[in-house]
Amino acid sequence: MPNWNQVLEEIKNSKRIDGLDFVRRKYLNLLHEKTGRNIIAYYSGWLQKSGIGNAYINDDDKNGLMANIHGLDRNKGLDLILHTPGGDTAATESIVDYLRRMFGTDMRAIIPQLAMSAGTMIACACKEIIMGKQSNIGPIDPQLGGIPAHGVLEEFEKALKEIQENPQTIPIWQKIVEKYHPTFLGECQNAIDLSLEMVTLWLETGMFKGNPDSKGIAKKIAKELSDHEKTKTHSRHIHIDEAVKIGLTVKSLEKDFDQEFQDLVLTVHHSYMHTFANSLAIKIVENQSGNAVVYHYRSEE
Secondary structure (H helix, E strand, C coil), X not given: CCCHHHHHHHHHHCCCCCHHHHHHHHHHHHHHHHHCXXXXXXXXXXXXXXXXXXXXXXXXXXXXXXXXXXXXXXXXXXXXXXXECCECHHHXXXXXXXXXXXXXXXXXXXXXXXXXXXXXXXXXXXXXXXXXXXXXXXXXXXXECCEEHHHHHHHHHHHHHHHHHXXXXXXXXXXXXXXXXXXXXXXXXXXXXXXXXXXXXXXXXXXXXXXXXXXXXXXXHHHHHHCHHHHCCCCCCECXXXXXXXXXXXXXXXXXXXXXXXXXXXXXXXXXXXXXXXXCEEEEEEECCCCEEEEEXXXXX
């Protein structure tokens, strides 16, 4: 299978107007032929086009998934190739509910590079996660308007503690604390509780379904993934060894599959990266048959 540069050369030498699409879809279909399973690539180009809102998971993505699932033989399960920075928690809950209604828990998450935040949550709803040496998931601690919910509560608690211990610090903390409306503090706690509950439930009923201690295992993993004190930052990259240590069911791209499968996954990934770098596409939801919903960069953003 071709490497990064070879994929780019293949696109350039195709002499087709739709060269980017043609090459990408060719390798996606080859991966489907290799596995015999349905494949949907759920890809964001946020690395190439940072700061663009519609690069993130949102409710409109369900339309893309619906269009891609239509006509598929759902008895073949689903391999969901994820590359995303995350996004809206409520939209993520709705997407997972829909995917499970379509495929049950017969879903594998393939992560060629990054599935952060809400992307990690979707991966946790699958029966197993496939990662390589270069792959990362991330913490599931939610953000509200780009502000980490855990960070807000920790800062507020720190302010209260220091004020109680030394009232002279009130002027210092006053300007910081007054920016947080009590309602916002409540929303932060609710967001944390919701993401924790969602992931716990998905792990219990999917990845660890049938395990006598499924609830306990699920709670432990969800707590690890949402522990802001340990992860320190919302953008923390969790590699495969750490994901295994946390307790997730993870298959190694290099150790648990043959070379052809590994090469196909990476070639598919390269194809999407080249598409984002050489077009106005910002997000793509696409299946092995070439059905695709492509979201484009909107200049007004």
